[in-house]
Amino acid sequence: MVSSTMLGVWRSSLTLSNAMVFPQQLFSPVSFPMTWLLVSLCTPAVALSQAAAPTQNLPVRAQVCGPVPGERQPRPPASTCVDLEVPSTPQEYAIGLMGRSRLPPERGMWFRFDRQDAGIWMRHTLIPLDLVFLERLDHRGSLNGAPGEVPPVARIVRVAHGVQPCPGLPCPSYNAGQPVDHVVELAAGEARRRNWTEGTVLDFTWLEEPGGENDRSQ
Numbered sequence: 001m002v003s004s005t006m007l008g009v010w011r012s013s014l015t016l017s018n019a020m021v022f023p024q025q026l027f028s029p030v031s032f033p034m035t036w037l038l039v040s041l042c043t044p045a046v047a048l049s050q051a052a053a054p055t056q057n058l059p060v061r062a063q064v065c066g067p068v069p070g071e072r073q074p075r076p077p078a079s080t081c082v083d084l085e086v087p088s089t090p091q092e093y094a095i096g097l098m099g100r101s102r103l104p105p106e107r108g109m110w111f112r113f114d115r116q117d118a119g120i121w122m123r124h125t126l127i128p129l130d131l132v133f134l135e136r137l138d139h140r141g142s143l144n145g146a147p148g149e150v151p152p153v154a155r156i157v158r159v160a161h162g163v164q165p166c167p168g169l170p171c172p173s174y175n176a177g178q179p180v181d182h183v184v185e186l187a188a189g190e191a192r193r194r195n196w197t198e199g200t201v202l203d204f205t206w207l208e209e210p211g212g213e214n215d216r217s218q
Helices: 088-094
Strands: 005-009 062-064 082-085 108-118 120-121 129-136 153-163 182-187 201-206
Touching: 062 108, 082 182, 153 182
Parallel strands: 082 108
Antiparallel strands: 005 120, 062 082, 062 201, 108 182, 129 153, 129 182, 153 201
C-alpha cells in the first residue's frame, strides 16, 4: 500500500533515511508532498519491528467501477464496482492494509497523489495483493476527497498481480515505471477476475461522509 504496505515515495534530491517521519499537522493526501513518505519500520523512531504491526479498517467513502464500456454507457454497471476505503492522513497512508488478515473481493483501498512516482512495498502486510496503478484522464474538480466533488476517471498503466507479503527487510518496491495519480489495492486475483488490465479505464465515485447510511466500513 503506500502501505499495505507502506509507501516509499521519494525524489532523488531527498536524503534517504530509514525512519518514518510525519509532520504534526494533518494534510489532505494530495496536498502534502508524498516525497517525505519514505518509510521503514526498523528504527526506534517507529519501533514497529519489535511490536505487532498496526492495522486499520477505514470507512468506505468511494467506489471504483469498470471497465468503462464507452460513450454510450459512460457509467459501468454496479456489478463491476469495488467499495473503497480512502486514507486521508499521513498515518492512514502509512498503515494502509498492514496487519489485515483478509480483504473481501468487493473491497479495496484507494491512494491518491498529485502525479507521483509511487513506490509500494509489502512490509507488515499479511495477505497477497493486486496493485493497480492509474493515471488520471480528466481534471474536473479536486482530489481532496469530499463527497460531492466531481470524481476522476483514470486509466490503468500497470497491474502488479498477486504481490506477496515481505517477511523481512529488505523489501522490494513496486511501481508503475512512470508517475501515477492513483493506486488501488485489491485482494490478489481480483484485477484479473475483473479483467482490469493495462489500458482499462475505471470510473471513481464518492459516497457519503463516514457515518452516513452508505458507510459500509467493518
